[in-house]
Amino acid sequence: MSAVAARPRLRVGIVKMASCDGCQLTLLDLEDELLAIAERFEVVEFPEASSSRSAGPYDVLLVEGAVSTPEQAAEIVELRRKAKLLVSIGACASYGGIQALRNWSDHDAIRAAVYAHPEYVESLAAATPVSEHVKVDAELHGCPISPEQLREVLVSVAVGRRPQIREEAVCLECKRSGTVCVMVAEGMSCLGPVTQSGCGALCPTFRRGCFGCFGPREQANTASLARALKTGGCEDEEIARLFAGITGWSGPFRSIAAAYGGPPGVMPFAVPAGTEGGRDDRN
């Protein structure tokens, strides 16, 4: 083991865009292994833990938050240059997060409605995922991310292999844990069948439907799930609200939210481009 441990420590940085900091705090949830992590990684930037900033370079850069302002758009390009591996962490960094709800609305109208002097507010019309701006090597999903998956990414970097993150629906976590399906048994609306696992099926375990914070899984047949919800008595508005949640700006969720009338309560201007339909034709 000594031969392995003798390698130089890897420089890991955590930076944030528009976010709540919950995802970076997940690192601190790895309580039992923080010492081991510190042996293997030099955490050179971690806003929630230290005010010191690094100029890079980074072996691994964990990016939290959506790109929401012109400064962030410029900064992420600069950060990418300094990072060997860039990992977006969380729903905001990977899908735009809850702040992407504003993407459905007329940005200027909202600013004018909220701020007395909107001219002082510099923000982009859309909050967008990091991957729309720079190449992302890996994404960790969730709101917040799973400590286990964060650990797996760190281990894989340290060991030099691909992270083993299962591509599957939340349903598998429900069934493995023995949780009775809230959709079939209780008629709840649940995004579990189209949502990437990783949360341990947290919400269904507490008898409520999944609201998709880990984002769409591969081959997410959102069109079929939406039809089933509607057949089960869901109003269009409820369906649109459900899909336009924390990861609602992801393609498969956004298309359904648009097809069912857009998220209620926003200040609409038009259906965003690229959201026609709501059918997944890849099947």
Added chain:
Amino acid sequence: MVIDERMPYAPYPSPIGTAVAAPPTRIAASGGGGPWFLASANLGVLIDLLREDGRTVIGPTVVDGAITLAEIRAVDDLPAGIGDDQQPGKYHLVRHGDRRLFDYAVGPTSPKRWTFPPVVAINVGRRDGRAVTFETSSIDPPRLALLGVRACELAALGIQDRVFLGGPYTDEDYRERRRNALVIAVNCTSASSTCFCTSMGTGPEARGGYDLVLTELDEGFVVRAGSPEGADLVARLPVRGADAGQMLRAAEAVGKVAATMGDPLPTAGLHDRLLAQFDSPHWAQIAERCLSCANCTMVCPTCFCSSVTQRSDLDGGVSTSERVWDFCFTAGFAKVAGGSFRSRPRDRYRQWLTHKFATWVDQFGTFGCVGCGRCVTWCPVGIDIRAELLAIAPPLSARPEPARAKPVAATPGSYATARIVSVRPETDDVTTLTIGDVDSAFLAGEFGQFAMVAVPAFPPVPISISRFGRDTIDLTIRAAGPATAAIIGLGPRDEIGVRGPLGTSWPIERAMGHDVVIVTGGIGLAPLRPLLDGIIARRDRFETVRLFYGARTPADQLYREELRAWAARGDVDVQLTVDRGTPGWTGPVGVVTQLFDQATWEGQHALAFVCGPERMMEATVDTLESRGLSPDRIFVTLERHMECGIGLCGHCQTGGLFVCRDGPVFALSQLGGIFGREGM
């Protein structure tokens, strides 16, 4: 391990022993060989005995809105008076008016959870410098008593026994868990709408593979033992011999359940029927609905697939491996470096369904389905495999093709007047009439249907519709007798009577996505011309299209200009032959079958459409079958004496069929021994 090879379901011999036990002496002395009766009030004694024996009792209990399986500590944990209402994608608890404990159909959890748990430790790997070691995880399963196991679940255990223990390599974890689990079955006295064990031959009555089996009556249980250990338990229970009335009521209750289920999924020939449908367009239709969420596989009591995951420490020095439930619906399941072999949900669904009902049989000698219905109930979008199987691989008797004739309100006398628009001679004795002012029903007619055509004073004649125009139809008629001669003798603007469209049609929809072979002779091309029109209009929906056409002489070919035009397209292979060449004919001379007796196509999936003189069709069918087409993929038309055209007059009856109404287009498989038989 003794694995019973009987088909279709070999009840798993209890790990404790294979023979039904002789009743313990003191019971035998007092009450004969059973069955015994256990009063409801004494079921708790059974649970207590099991627990005293150091077993954890796993049985039915209500958790989160469903009757699921969990540890049972006392009778009060059982779902007294509670049942369920199950539909595709729906599960609801219902309250019965009684205190019965097992009056429900199976819930989302099956004994698989204990014999093949969702997560099992496999090994721990360690690396120290250059040295590596792997320590296999110990197998130390709990002593269990599985209470309330249903007949379908016993069959499922038997199936997993074959999977895990029946082959050259065995799963020791499974073996130990199985060996340590006592099985107390309960015969079903109620079924849900999603149950179909009767079709799969697994229930509702337990036929083996248990240590004890109970049948619930209002006042208690009729009890039988299936192993020495079960008999030993009986000996320690406060039982008495069941009386004749109790035995009768128990048998009636189970029989009634079987009757209510009926046979919702006929399985005769299912293996072959399903394997013939690998290219069915239906897979894509299911995938429109399928979420590929894997719920069906996880609730399935026989699905046995898994993946192994590693969790290592930060320097890779210690790595723990676990086997976890994983199934053919997940993205990674068929993945290799470079991509997934089953990236599309349609591929995953096909993999699952064909495994359950066909390839499982090849591998393990039974279906992979026991008819418990869990996959139907617990599919979030309510996909019902019974319905899908019936649609993809319908039982021969239920096959819808050829498309049935639509009922038309046409009595044998109800001719509508239509007007001849144009007359085009095809050959010396064949003429095509284009008819306008026809009833709109004709314009919506199907390819292969026919019309009854009448001029006053002549008997009406059945004529195939040889083209469906925008507001006209074509009738191609050979002067075969006075009536047809009279019709051909008419000219433009003359009126005639027509009735129809009548009869069945070529199943063009079924040919989509497949190779199409059309074989025809003489005037037989006429009813196939609309089919060719239809295929060419949607050419991209079909694979290769070939037309083999034989005529007596070059001058006897119909639609010569169109034949040239079809050939010139390049995407229809038109091959012609004649019985007798004439000067200028450079093509082959001989029977039509020589055009394709060496041809190759996707024999399993090609569809053939054949029309011509019956002798020619017989030779054609023989050749097609020799080229790999099965009788259900060969469609022929029969010509018989027809008068009414609607199956009422009896002239055209052949075997059990009215050719006018049940035909004229038939799948060869429908005709059985009729086709080509002298005197039919």
